[in-house]
Amino acid sequence: MNMLVISNNISELEKIASGLLEEKILEVRERKEKVILGLVGGDSIKGVLKNLSKSTNIPWDIVH
Numbered sequence: 001m002n003m004l005v006i007s008n009n010i011s012e013l014e015k016i017a018s019g020l021l022e023e024k025i026l027e028v029r030e031r032k033e034k035v036i037l038g039l040v041g042g043d044s045i046k047g048v049l050k051n052l053s054k055s056t057n058i059p060w061d062i063v064h
Contacts, residue, residue: 014047021048022055025063035063 006016028035039045052058
């Protein structure tokens with residue numbers, strides 16, 4: 001497993017994180033019928049989820 005260390009402002013970090021999640025969701029979609037996504041909750045992930053929810057590339061009907 002690779003570690004990615006990014007130092008930036010919170011808004012940019014949220015965009016990067018949601019972009020990485022989108023990439024992985026689409027990658028799994030190529031191999032699997034459904035994508036099971038589990039994320040932590042709390043205030044720290046709000047921006048990531050907001051950005052992720054705006055994605056038009058993710059087929060949300062197969063993400064559980």
